[in-house]
Amino acid sequence: MLSGVLATDFNIFTYAALAMGLFGFVQSSINRLLSSIEPYFSATIHIDNDNNEAYDMLSDWLSKRGFEKSARASLVSVKNIRKPGDIIKMGKKILKFQPWEGSFSFWYRGHLITYSSSIDVGRCQITECLEEEVKLTSLGWSTDILKQLMNECMQEYLETFKDKIAIFEHRGHYWRKVDEKDVRPLSTVILNQSTKDLLLEDFRSFLSEDTQLWYVQRALPYRRGYLLYGPPGTGKSSLSFSIAGEFDLDIYVVSIPDCSDRDLRDLFENLPRTCVVLLEDIDAVGMSRESDADEGSDSNTKGRVQVHRKTSEATLSGLLNVLDGVTSQDGRIVIMTTNHREMLDEALIRPGRIDRQVVLPLADAEVISQLFMFLFGPVKGKGAAKVELKELKEEKAEVDPALRSQAHKFASIVPASTFSQAEIISYLFLHKDDPDGALAYCKEWVEEKMSEKRLPDTS
Numbered sequence: 001m002l003s004g005v006l007a008t009d010f011n012i013f014t015y016a017a018l019a020m021g022l023f024g025f026v027q028s029s030i031n032r033l034l035s036s037i038e039p040y041f042s043a044t045i046h047i048d049n050d051n052n053e054a055y056d057m058l059s060d061w062l063s064k065r066g067f068e069k070s071a072r073a074s075l076v077s078v079k080n081i082r083k084p085g086d087i088i089k090m091g092k093k094i095l096k097f098q099p100w101e102g103s104f105s106f107w108y109r110g111h112l113i114t115y116s117s118s119i120d121v122g123r124c125q126i127t128e129c130l131e132e133e134v135k136l137t138s139l140g141w142s143t144d145i146l147k148q149l150m151n152e153c154m155q156e157y158l159e160t161f162k163d164k165i166a167i168f169e170h171r172g173h174y175w176r177k178v179d180e181k182d183v184r185p186l187s188t189v190i191l192n193q194s195t196k197d198l199l200l201e202d203f204r205s206f207l208s209e210d211t212q213l214w215y216v217q218r219a220l221p222y223r224r225g226y227l228l229y230g231p232p233g234t235g236k237s238s239l240s241f242s243i244a245g246e247f248d249l250d251i252y253v254v255s256i257p258d259c260s261d262r263d264l265r266d267l268f269e270n271l272p273r274t275c276v277v278l279l280e281d282i283d284a285v286g287m288s289r290e291s292d293a294d295e296g297s298d299s300n301t302k303g304r305v306q307v308h309r310k311t312s313e314a315t316l317s318g319l320l321n322v323l324d325g326v327t328s329q330d331g332r333i334v335i336m337t338t339n340h341r342e343m344l345d346e347a348l349i350r351p352g353r354i355d356r357q358v359v360l361p362l363a364d365a366e367v368i369s370q371l372f373m374f375l376f377g378p379v380k381g382k383g384a385a386k387v388e389l390k391e392l393k394e395e396k397a398e399v400d401p402a403l404r405s406q407a408h409k410f411a412s413i414v415p416a417s418t419f420s421q422a423e424i425i426s427y428l429f430l431h432k433d434d435p436d437g438a439l440a441y442c443k444e445w446v447e448e449k450m451s452e453k454r455l456p457d458t459s
């Protein structure tokens with residue numbers, strides 16, 4: 001009896017193993033056959049992963065369909081993309097698998113497509129990153145079906161990232177996408193209304209077709225620069241991300257202390273058309289002119305200028321060269337942020353490089369009461385990301401009069417131009433469901449913070 005069961009099991013396992021072996025054999029035969037006839041009867045599209053969103057589009061499309069299961073090797077990473085409105089659950093992470101080195105075939109709209117990926121070990125040693133090249137191959141001489149596939153990948157990808165902006169940071173001299181963030185509605189960045197209107201209008205006007213034509217007709221470099229300056233926690237970064245999202249522009253963040261002049265040149269050469277380049281805390285590198293006046297290469301900048309941080313090889317002239325240079329893409333918008341405008345070299349912020357300087361000061365009475373209404377008032381639903389100037393103004397009218405009066409009382413107790421928006425938000429957050437409590441304890445909080453501010457800085 002036992003031997004009968006074992007014999008049956010043995011047969012099942014044997015057949016299963018044979019079937020799997022046969023399947024593997026057929027698949028690898030197809031792959032071998034395809035690769036031997038490929039040069040004569042096939043069309044191919046090549047996609048490398050070097051700063052190439054097409055690579056991300058394809059890998060997302062394949063992962064969604066579980067094609068990594070057909071691959072003999074998979075690359076695993078933690079997926080940081082959430083659907084709009086998803087709540088982050090602490091301790092929960094989603095793993096994303098994608099095909100990696102090797103090849104497999106799949107059917108797409110009645111066509112057999114072969115995906116193959118190879119790692120360029122030679123380049124990896126130079127660039128210290130995994131350089132992968134992916135090939136999509138189909139039978140026949142036309143690449144039409146492959147283009148259709150890539151178009152579908154792009155449509156799906158754009159749908160997933162609708163209302164999100166991609167954030168790129170640099171690793172040495174190449175860009176890496178590090179995140180996709182939900183667009184932060186501009187209405188959630190609380191600042192003086194006229195400042196917001198001015199910036200919005202300036203962006204809108206710069207990106208309009210008329211303006212582009214105006215630049216083209218006059219052969220002027222079509223680019224724009226902004227300097228946002230003010231004390232820490234007043235919303236410079238928040239505003240930069242929010243305004244980029246408002247205009248569907250991806251953000252490329254540069255940390256100058258980690259760059260050499262060559263890195264800067266390569267990075268600016270590899271920017272896409274129309275994007276926002278964020279040079280954050282530009283004063284933090286402590287750029288100042290050295291007395292040695294001979295080594296500068298920029299005609300506007302006499303003297304070589306080096307950042308104080310020993311590790312950085314970036315020079316001010318190197319930065320100015322990429323800001324002005326021929327490699328600087330049309331449509332590129334640079335936003336520099338700083339807490340110390342007075343420390344910046346005038347050459348860096350002269351008109352043409354910086355077209356608008358916007359100060360974000362500590363919260364005044366108007367902003368203090370807006371922050372109160374924002375935190376305790378009703379929240380606009382999702383999809384309110386793209387607000388019009390008109391809507392922003394109308395929003396105020398919807399506020400409950402009782403809340404408005406509490407907000408005014410709050411603003412009369414909290415001294416103007418003393419606290420940053422971040423400080424006020426963090427206090428209000430302590431009472432997030434309790435506007436009465438926030439009002440009742442705010443005098444105490446102000447006194448405590450004021451005495452902290454009066455303490456001598458021993459750091």
Ligand SMILES: Nc1ncnc2c1ncn2[C@@H]1O[C@H](COP(=O)(O)OP(=O)(O)OP(=O)(O)O)[C@@H](O)[C@H]1O
Pocket residue numbers: 188189190191230231232233234235236237238239337338339421422425
């Ligand atoms: N004007 C504002 N409106 C809404 N939230 C703000 C505002 N200013 C600051 N915050 C909040 O405070 C925190 C810090 O803001 P943010 O990083 O934008 O300030 P920053 O001026 O860039 O600061 P730093 O100069 O230190 O880089 C964020 O969580 C942000 O949401």
